[in-house]
Amino acid sequence: MNAPVSVEILRQHLIDPEICIRCNTCEETCPVDAITHDGVNYVVKADVCNACMACVPPCPTGAIDNWRNVLKAEAYSIDEQFGWDELPTQNPTVGAPAAYATPAASTASAGVDALQAAATQIDGDAAPGSGSDLVRGATVPPWSAARPYVQLYTHKAPTTATVVGNYRLTDASTESDIHHIVLDFGTMPFPVLEGQSIGILPPGKSADGRTHHARQYSVASPRDGERPGYNNVSLTVKRVTRDYSGNATDGVCSNYLCDLKKGDVVSVIGPFGNTFLMPNHPNSHLLMICTGTGSAPMRAMTEYRRRRRLKGATGKLMLFFGARTQQELPYFGPLMNLPKDFIDTNLAFSRTPGQPKRYVQDAMRERAVDVAQLLKDGNTHIYVCGLKGMEDGVLQVLGEIAQAHGMAWDALWERLKREGRLHLETY
Ligand code: FAD
Numbered sequence: 573m574n575a576p577v578s579v580e581i582l583r584q585h586l587i588d589p590e591i592c593i594r595c596n597t598c599e600e601t602c603p604v605d606a607i608t609h610d611g612v613n614y615v616v617k618a619d620v621c622n623a624c625m626a627c628v629p630p631c632p633t634g635a636i637d638n639w640r641n642v643l644k645a646e647a648y649s650i651d652e653q654f655g656w657d658e659l660p661t662q663n664p665t666v667g668a669p670a671a672y673a674t675p676a677a678s679t680a681s682a683g684v685d686a687l688q689a690a691a692t693q694i695d696g697d698a699a700p701g702s703g704s705d706l707v708r709g710a711t712v713p714p715w716s717a718a719r720p721y722v723q724l725y726t727h728k729a730p731t732t733a734t735v736v737g738n739y740r741l742t743d744a745s746t747e748s749d750i751h752h753i754v755l756d757f758g759t760m761p762f763p764v765l766e767g768q769s770i771g772i773l774p775p776g777k778s779a780d781g782r783t784h785h786a787r788q789y790s791v792a793s794p795r796d797g798e799r800p801g802y803n804n805v806s807l808t809v810k811r812v813t814r815d816y817s818g819n820a821t822d823g824v825c826s827n828y829l830c831d832l833k834k835g836d837v838v839s840v841i842g843p844f845g846n847t848f849l850m851p852n853h854p855n856s857h858l859l860m861i862c863t864g865t866g867s868a869p870m871r872a873m874t875e876y877r878r879r880r881r882l883k884g885a886t887g888k889l890m891l892f893f894g895a896r897t898q899q900e901l902p903y904f905g906p907l908m909n910l911p912k913d914f915i916d917t918n919l920a921f922s923r924t925p926g927q928p929k930r931y932v933q934d935a936m937r938e939r940a941v942d943v944a945q946l947l948k949d950g951n952t953h954i955y956v957c958g959l960k961g962m963e964d965g966v967l968q969v970l971g972e973i974a975q976a977h978g979m980a981w982d983a984l985w986e987r988l989k990r991e992g993r994l995h996l997e998t999y
Contacts, residue, residue: 579643579644579645580643581641581643581666582618582641582642582643583623583639583640583641584616584618584641585606585616585618585623586615586616586638586639586648586653587607587613587616587635588635588658588659589635589656589657589658590635590657590726590727590728591634591635591723591726591727592613592614592633592636592785593632593786593841593844594614595632595788595999596609597627597630598630598636601627601630602626602627603624604621604622604624605620606620606621606622607621608650611778612780612782612785613653615654616650616653617650618648618649629707629711630709632788632845632846633844634723638659640660640663641662643666657782707989708963708967708989708996709956709989709995710847710990710991710992710995711847711989713848713992714849714851714856714953714991714993715851715991715992716851717850717851717992718795718849720765720843720846721763721764722768722842722843722845722846723841723842724762724843725840725841726841727773727786730773730839730840730841731762731839731840732760732837732838732839732840733755733756733757733760733762733804733805733838733840734758734836734837735753735754735832735835735836735837736754737753737834738752738753738829738830738832738834739751739752741808741902741903742900742902743900746897746900747813748810748895748896748900749811749813749830750808750809750811750864751808751809751829752792752807752808753806753807753808753809753830754793754798754806754807755804755805755806755807755838756802757805757840760803761803762803762843763795764805764843765795765849765850766791766869766873766876767790767791767848767850767873767955767997768842768843768844768845768848769788769789769842769844769845770788770791770805770840770842770843770844771786771788771789771842771844772825772828772838772839773786773838774825774828774829775828775839784824784825786841787825787826788842788999789809790808790865790866790868791806791807791869791872792805792807792868792869792871792872793805793806793871793872793875794872794873794876794879796876796879807829807868808867808868808871808902808903809826809830810826810865811823811826811827812827848955848957848995850873850953850955851951853887854885854886854887855885855886855951856887856951856953857889857890857946857953858874858877858887858889858890858955859943859953859954860873860889860957861891861932861954861955861962862891862892862932862955862957862958863894863895863958863959864902865902865958866957866958866962866997867893867902867958868957869955869957869997870893870955870957871903873955874891874910877914881914887951888916889914889916890942891907891915891916891918892920892932892935893917893919893920894921895920897921897923898924901919916942918935918936918938920932920935931962932962932965932966936966936969936973937969937972940977941977943970943973944973944976944979947977947979948977948979950991953992954988955997956995956998957998959999960998960999961998962998963996963998970985
């Protein structure tokens with residue numbers, strides 16, 4: 573009689589390339605650096621992932637939540653995953669995957685029964701934690717937020733929109749070229765809420781012959797349209813002409829969008845996002861902190877509140893908005909025209925000639941007493957959007973202000989996350 577052959581089954585964590593919108597959230601969230609990407613796909617290193625699930629709640633599309641039972645020795649390598657256009661099907665002889673993964677591989681004897689037993693053992697292990705302590709912002713929406721629609725249109729079944737407006741927001745003298753683009757969906761339903769984003773599928777193919785993946789853009793208009801009563805949305809798009817290291821490059825989608833003409837038709841997927849949403853109760857306060865195109869969701873929320881200004885409501889709007897110069901600040905003119913008793917606007921410019929550098933954190937410190945008052949109020953909802961680099965600084969200054977005004981920041985931070993009152997979206 574042959575001795576039983578020992579096999580190890582791995583419940584391998586994979587990312588669906590057809591749904592993933594390459595927003596980088598998973599890679600940033602992963603506490604063990606198991607996720608990486610090339611110019612095309614986001615992938616998971618099988619030998620590093622411990623299935624802690626920290627990356628799952630923040631993923632805006634659910635692409636991250638995919639699992640295949642594989643023989644450990646045959647786990648998909650990252651090079652294989654880089655080449656995928658779609659996920660492989662589950663090999664039925666290795667057992668169907670369960671909803672939640674376990675940290676590692678499991679051992680069993682060979683034979684289908686044994687493999688099934690191994691799969692059962694995997695399923696029976698304690699479900700791993702949500703990893704929410706590793707996530708810096710809320711993974712739940714405000715209690716009073718409207719219910720969002722998500723993923724009505726997908727890579728496989730996108731919809732189209734017609735460009736009805738495209739104009740530059742930043743001064744022509746500046747290098748920063750940011751556009752306000754209005755897309756009309758005609759009679760096609762495309763319901764969005766403030767804080768959600770949409771995906772644009774740029775036409776053409778990359779150097780390796782694959783179709784470009786979608787890029788995500790925050791909606792800059794309120795739920796009832798850029799023009800009330802129209803089925804349209806606006807976007808705030810910065811033309812990418814340099815990569816993060818400052819080298820010259822032509823960003824595929826941002827250049828495509830900024831060059832669009834009235835009447836052009838674009839392919840759209842989404843909407844995306846079910847947590848970065850605004851509260852709907854009238855006395856809720858919005859503390860908004862943004863830089864550059866991070867102003868898009870703030871514009872949407874502010875405009876929604878302006879259109880629905882309720883008599884007697886005490887909800888406050890406080891905005892901290894940073895840019896290099898006033899000429900590079902999108903929507904400067906319209907923002908300055910908003911009544912002072914409607915929104916408390918604080919601008920910070922980091923490159924005004926002859927002036928010291930000033931960042932949003934500096935402006936927040938100057939207004940610490942008022943920020944602290946908002947932090948103490950259970951109706952306050954905080955939104956941070958813009959450059960990736962701003963997150964640390966903003967969280968730090970919120971902590972400093974809280975501590976200086978008698979609030980234990982760690983406990984407050986946890987509460988803000990738990991109650992869907994601290995939302996971060998940086999890219
Ligand atoms: P790519 O062709 O993808 O990249 C070209 C090169 O530039 C690459 O080396 C890349 O690493 C680098 N690069 C990419 N983006 C930047 C950048 N911002 N700065 C410097 N280098 C960069 N963008 C907006 O303009 N407005 C928005 O409202 C907006 N909302 C977003 C919301 C979410 C949730 C996310 C995840 C991203 C958002 N973005 C937004 C960024 C947007 O999705 C694209 O990443 C961006 O437009 C660049 O795409 P691209 O195709 O032009 O550049």
